[in-house]
Amino acid sequence: MVCEYPNVFLEELLELPPVREAEFGIELILGTTPISIAPYRMTSLELKELKAELLTVGVPVLFVKKKDGSMRLCIDYRQLNKVTVKNKYPFPRIDDLFDQLKGATIFSKIDLRSGYYQLRVTEHDVLKIAFWTRYATMSFWSCRSV
DSSP states (O other), X not given: OTTTOGGGSOSOOOSOOOOOSOOBOOOBOTTXXXXXXXXXXXXXXHHHHHHHHHTTSOOOSEEXXXXXXXXXXXXXXXXXXXXXXXXXXXXXXXXXXXXXXXXXXXXXXXXXXXXXXXXXXXXXXXXXXXXXXXXXXXXXXXXXXX
């Protein structure tokens, strides 16, 4: 599908999603206090990688080695996930959607690549996704560090 319709798929996502009517909010279980966990210990190699990433992107709290040996920046949101009210209206599975499209000949253009980046986090929820590093406290979608 990607090869057949290359103009529908982005090569790279370079900026925040545009402001839209819908934003992504994080509803917590009633009575939950803000989550504050100390940063993970990092090796000198990871700290060097972290310093380099600080100059260009947001700063996660740990690294996971990829198959090619490079490092993937990761943020551990397990504690936040435990106290987040679960979505009662999940998106349909992509394979179910494809099953519904069998035999169709006309399609609308939608972003099939990075749905995660399509909604902004509501302003009052930005601090809920803040993360610690040895060098700073940061948060996605905010215009400044905390």
